[in-house]
Every structure is written in structure tokens, then in C-alpha cells.
Amino acid sequence: xxxxxxxxxxxxxxxxxxxxxxxxxxxxxxxxxxxxxxxxxxxxxxxxxxxxxxxxxxxxxxxxxxxxxxxxxxxxxxxxxxxxxxxxxxxxxxxxxxxxxxxxxxxxxxxxxxxxxxxxxxxxxxxxxxxxxxxxxxxxxxxxxxxxxxx
Numbered sequence: 001x002x003x004x005x006x007x008x009x010x011x012x013x014x015x016x017x018x019x020x021x022x023x024x025x026x027x028x029x030x031x032x033x034x035x036x037x038x039x040x041x042x043x044x045x046x047x048x049x050x051x052x053x054x055x056x057x058x059x060x061x062x063x064x065x066x067x068x069x070x071x072x073x074x075x076x077x078x079x080x081x082x083x084x085x086x087x088x089x090x091x092x093x094x095x096x097x098x099x100x101x102x103x104x105x106x107x108x109x110x111x112x113x114x115x116x117x118x119x120x121x122x123x124x125x126x127x128x129x130x131x132x133x134x135x136x137x138x139x140x141x142x143x144x145x146x147x148x149x150x151x
Contacts, residue, residue: 006031009038025051058093058105065108065139066091072133073112080129083117 011026024040039054050056055063066089077084089112096106112130121129134140 021049023051024049025054028055058095061105062091062093062108065137065143066110068137068139069110069130069133070112072136073114073129076129076132076136077121080121080125082119082121084114085117086115088113 008029009026010029014023016022024045026038028036028038030036037051037054038060039051039056040049041056041058042050042052044050044056070087070089074084074087089110091108091110093105094107094109095103098104098106114126
């Protein structure tokens, strides 16, 4: 399978660029029409230069990993004849230094809470579904991939 995915990231100067006091707020635009308010994390760049209401890249990474895992889990559960009524994940990311001593997201923790209608999977089947979902998740498979800047 070959697929291309695009996002438009837009930022506009607010008159404070030279002194470093510029806004880190920006917008993400996606092909389906979704527009997301984005910013650096206020834990990294304090407000008002960051926008606490915006989604920061670290949160987006966590959401992408959790969403990818969930989508694969749902597909695999359906194929296994299970009936999933709801799925909620309060995922988190931990920042730290990686093996190269660079600051990075060093750990993503998924905390799925799944409600099944009808037959419940046993612990082994549930663990296997999560393992398979992790193996198939495009995002999880990409986190150590090469990143190319073409500009």
C-alpha cells in the first residue's frame, strides 16, 4: 500500500519576532476541511507566547499513536467476533533524553478502557488483540523512522 498524507501548517508573525516574544500559535489544516488551533506547549514556551488552548505537537503525537492503536484494535476485535460498545484511552507521553541525549518523547503510555457488548474476551485474547494492534499501527511503526526536511 502506498498512500500520501498531507497537512498544512500556517503561522503569521505578530510583530514581536525579532525580540523572541512572538506567538507560537498556528493552525493545522487537513484535507477533509478540519482546522485545528495549534501551539507550542505552554510547558516549553510560556503563555502568552504559547496558546494553552492549542494542541501542541507532543499532544498530537500521543493522540495519533492512541488513535492508530484504537482503530487497529477495533478492526481486530470486530474480525474476532467481539462487539465493542465503547473505547476510551487516556494516553500520555513522557519527555526525557533519548539514547543520543536529545530531548524526545521517550515513552507513550496507552490506557485503553474498553466496554464490550455480549461476549467478553478473556485476558489472553485481550492481550493478543492489543499486541496485534500495536504491531499493525502505522504510527507506532514510524516513530523511529527517518524524517526528511525538503525545503
